[in-house]
Amino acid sequence: MIDLLIAGGGPAGLAAAIRAASLGMEAVVVEPRTAPVDKACGEGIMPSGMAALRALGVEPAGHPLRGIRYVEGARSAAAVFRGAAGLGVRRTALHTALHARAVELGVRIVPGKVAKVRQDHDRVGACGLTARWLIAADGLHSPVRRGLGLDGPGGGARRYGLRRHYRVAPWTEYVEVHWSRHGEAYVTPLANGLVGVAVLSGERRAYESQLAAFPGLAALLLGREAGPVRGAGPLRQRARAQRAGRVLLAGDAAGYVDALTGEGVALAVATAGAAVDSLAAGRPEDYPASWARLTRRHRLLTAALLSVARRPATARMIVPAAHRAPALFGAAVRALQ
Structure with a gap:
């Protein structure tokens, strides 16, 4: 029997598979898309994320990336990462x-999409495969979260993300x-002649309309070769x-606040990694508490910043402050790095 079946071959799913394989577990990833997989993403990895990736090899x-810079018009504030970039x-x-x-x-990656999960006291099955455990990533x-009845209640302002690449030399190491009253635009240097620009907003509008809320940034990108727009939300x-029985949720599937x-x-x-480690230790019941501990700072700080950003009167104070x-x-x- 397979030790671990993983629904989803994105970063969380592949990280789980790599961790499991390094511990001697047989891991199989079920993913409908062919590699490499793209998606709307700011594409900046914090130092802690890079350390975690290196630990996986x-x-x-x-x-x-040297750090983070906040910009609004002519005003800006920059903070450098401590230690590694x-x-x-x-x-x-x-x-x-x-x-x-x-x-x-040695991880096996098979085409398919996990929607329905069957489980009993000692096994779980999906897509014609049977395993001891399943991680939904x-x-x-x-779909796994929804199928298990684990979708939480809605509430709060809805936010959406759009991302596009531009052929232009990065003008910053940050x-x-x-910031604007409509949302935020994230500029990430990706290569010598490439930057990614992601816009987050509560308004569902075309990318060009969203970018127009940042006239200084829009002017820098005017006339540059641009790639396709990808969205999420x-x-x-x-x-x-x-956790539900022999199924553990990881990555965005386990709950997400904002980008x-x-x-x-x-x-x-x-x-x-925490999900896999709990299974390897024979203590899957420990995973929900580990998840809460690992994500607590992110959830609290992101929620606090969102509460300020969603109100025009207070959003205007972020960069000056x-x-x-x-x-x-x-x-x-x-604290976030």
């Missing part, structure tokens, strides 16, 4: 590196977060629990 190519990485490059490492370790709108997703702080990859790898209190801004950035 994964070293994607990308552009070093982050990395701007094309989502396809990240997926290629994770996929190659998983295959190197099938994204924001997880992830730049441009609504971003806020809740799960009633992170505002750029911790998605770091949290995906961390929660996937960061500019006037650089030490406090730096401490906040380092």
